[in-house]
Amino acid sequence: MARPTIEDVARIAGVSIATVSRCLHKPDVVTKATRDRVLSAVRDTGYALNTAAQSLRIRRSNTVLVVVPDIGNTFFSEILRGIQQVASDAGITILIADTGGQRLREEGFMRNLLNGRADGALLLAEPQVPWLDLPVANSRGVRPVVVISEAMPGTRTLSVEIDNIGAAELAVNHLLELGHRSIAHLTGPGTNILTAMRREGYRQALRKAGIEPDPAMEIGGDFGVASGVAAFARFRQLDPLPTAIFCANDESAMGFISAANAAGLKVPQDVSVMGFDDIHFAQVFLPPLSTVHQPRSDMGAEAMRLLLSVWAEEEPQPVVLPATVVLRESTARAPFRPA
Secondary structure (H helix, E strand, O other): OOOOOHHOOOOOOOOHHHHHHHHHHHHOOHHHHHHHHHHHHHHHHHHHEEEEEEEEHHOOOEEEEEEEEEOOOOOHHHHHHHHHHHHOOOOOOEEEEEOOHHHHHHHHHHHHHHOOOOOOOEEEOOOOOOOOHHHHHHHOOOEEEEEOOOOOOOOOOEEEEEEEHHHHHHHHHHHHHHHOOOOEEOOOOOOOOHHHHHHHHHHHHHHHHHOOOOHHEOOOOOOHHHHHHHHHHHHHHOOOOEEEEEEOOOOHHHHHHHHHOOOOOOOOOOOEEEOEEOOHHHOOOOOOEEEEEHHHHHHHHHHHHHHHHOOOOOOOOOEEEEOEEEEOOOOOOOOOOOO
16 A cells, blocks of 8 residues: 555645645644644544654664653653663663643654654653654554653553552552541642542542542642642631641642641641652651652653663553552641540
8 A cells, every 4th residue: 555645644634735744844833723634634644654664764863752741840850860771771862852831842842753853752741742643653663652650541652650549549548547537639730640540549548448538628739839838728628627638749748738837737746648759859848748659760761661672673561660658757647636
C-alpha cells in the first residue's frame, strides 16, 4: 500500500498543502479549529508516523526530548536525575522542554519529535495535545513516547507510574489505624488523572472501614502551596472539625500546615496531616511530613530504559513501581473529643 502523502492529509482535512505544512511546522499561525482538523487527518492517514519512521531509519539524533510541565516544581527533579543517569550511560543527550502548562508550547516541542530532532520523548505529565496518537507508534518502533507518573487510561501508551489508588488507600489506612474516623481530603486539580485516582483510594479506604465518604469532606485544590493555605479556611468551616486530612500532594499539605500554624491549630495534636510524593522538603518541614513515597529517580530511569527497549525492537510493557508510606511527625493518634 502506498505511503500516505501530505496531499492525502490536505484532502481529508479540506485545506491546502501549505496549511498542512504550517500546522506541522508553525501551528501557532493557524487557528485551533484548523490545527485540530489537520492533526486529525494526520492521525487518520498515518502520514506523520510514516514520515518519522523513514527519518528514523535514515539517521538518529541520539537525543531524547523530556517534556516537563513546570521545571520549578521540586517533584520533577528526582525524575530528571533518574532519566539523566540512564541516558548518560547510553550516550544519549537529554533535551529538557518546559511547557509552563501551555498547550501551544507542548505542540511546538512535539514538532521536534516529528522533525527528527529527537528520537523519542518522555512526558512528565499527562499530555495536553494528542502527540499524533504516538501510543500506536510505540508498537511500531517509531519515535516512542513514554508518559511518567500520569498514565493515559484507555491507550497503549508506554508509561511508568505507581498504583496511585492503592497508595492513597495505604495513606488513609494509616490515619484510620491511628483512630481517626473523621478524615478530610484535599484534592488536586479537577481534570488531573492523579486527582481522580487518589480520591478513589481515599474513598475506598473509608468504605472498607465502614465509613461512607462525605463529599463535603473533599476540598478542591490544585497541588500548589497556595491551594493548601486556601483549603484550611474551608476545613475550619466543617462541623464537626475533622481530626485528620489526607492531601493529594506534599506541597498542598505544607500550605495547609502553614495556615493551621498561623491560626493556632497544632499539627498533629489537633489535626493529623498526610501528604503524597515525599518531595525533598517533606523530611525537613516542621513538623516533618508523613507522606507517600514515590520512587521518582527509579521512575525516570525505568522510563529511559523503556525507550532504549523500543529502539532495540523489544516489546516493553508499562511499568508500575511500588509506593510506600513514610511515617513522620505530622500524624498522631486521633485526639479525644467528647461526643
